[in-house]
Amino acid sequence: MVCLGNICRSPLAEGILQHKAKAAGLLWEVDSAGTSNYHIGEPPHRLSQKVALQHGIDISHQKGRQFTARDIQTFDKIFVMDTSNYADVQRMAGKYWDASKVDLLLNAIHPQSQQNVPDPWYGNEDGYHQVFNLISEACDCIIAKAQQGQH
Numbered sequence: 001m002v003c004l005g006n007i008c009r010s011p012l013a014e015g016i017l018q019h020k021a022k023a024a025g026l027l028w029e030v031d032s033a034g035t036s037n038y039h040i041g042e043p044p045h046r047l048s049q050k051v052a053l054q055h056g057i058d059i060s061h062q063k064g065r066q067f068t069a070r071d072i073q074t075f076d077k078i079f080v081m082d083t084s085n086y087a088d089v090q091r092m093a094g095k096y097w098d099a100s101k102v103d104l105l106l107n108a109i110h111p112q113s114q115q116n117v118p119d120p121w122y123g124n125e126d127g128y129h130q131v132f133n134l135i136s137e138a139c140d141c142i143i144a145k146a147q148q149g150q151h
Helices: 009-023 047-055 070-076 083-096 125-147
Strands: 076-081 102-104
Touching: 009 047, 009 125, 047 083, 047 125, 070 083, 076 083
Parallel strands: 076 102
Antiparallel strands: none
């Protein structure tokens, strides 16, 4: 799961997908990163933590990290939050770029729609609830496709 700072959207996405995968009996390794280095080593934004916890998901242990080219090799699938993140991941992956592994998260709900998960960073708590709900729905689709043998 990748966003810009690895502090709002991608930590939520990591927590949500890990929670749902575990509940579905899937032994997945889920991680998140940012394309920037703004928040390396920092915990998720307080509102991301608050909203996740309201849904029974504790993301307080997560620490921000920056995406690396090696992530393309390490992970089977990389979901990005917006088209800017997609372009950044492609650039940062360099010779390791593999378009078959990278997709916008909301394409899980609406294939090929290229919709962005809005960045709640500058908004209020309502934006974090909206983002949680979008990510949760996308994660439900990812789990359902995995259980049907797709991805």
